[in-house]
Amino acid sequence: MATRDVRRATIVLCAVFLAAAAAFAVMAGRTAPAPAPPAAVSPAEPEGARIFASRCAACHQAWEIAQLIRDAPDRPARKNAIASLLSNHGDASADEADAILAYLDGLAGG
Numbered sequence: 001m002a003t004r005d006v007r008r009a010t011i012v013l014c015a016v017f018l019a020a021a022a023a024f025a026v027m028a029g030r031t032a033p034a035p036a037p038p039a040a041v042s043p044a045e046p047e048g049a050r051i052f053a054s055r056c057a058a059c060h061q062a063w064e065i066a067q068l069i070r071d072a073p074d075r076p077a078r079k080n081a082i083a084s085l086l087s088n089h090g091d092a093s094a095d096e097a098d099a100i101l102a103y104l105d106g107l108a109g110g
């Protein structure tokens, strides 16, 4: 008798759990955001993102440096200043620094 009750309770609980899982799957599918449209990026930008991640991200957030570029009164001058900083900061080669700057410039909106 008791064994049958336990078995019945187990079956009921399994059914409830599976129903909840199914409902969750349906709802999760329904609320998934649409994929973002691909941004127009120069070929250097994904490369710059990868290099930033390996050379800079331990100490910096990309958007923080992009913000420095975006908010600069003289944007080209700010980029040049960062480019020359990178010649002895952060362990990136000159080519890598160019790719990083292209990436940050894209993040800065432009």
Ligand code: HEC
Pocket: 052, 055, 056, 057, 058, 059, 060, 065, 068, 082, 085, 086, 089, 090, 091, 092, 100
């Ligand atoms: C080991 C940690 C470290 C790494 C790696 C590193 N930085 Fe820095 N960086 C710093 C520190 C510390 C400062 C000075 C404090 C600050 O401004 O955040 C700084 C300053 C800067 C500044 C000047 C910020 C300003 O306010 O003018 C820029 C730009 C910068 N880093 C870019 C980079 C880039 C790009 C890379 C990757 C190539 C990099 N850094 C790698 C630690 C690091």
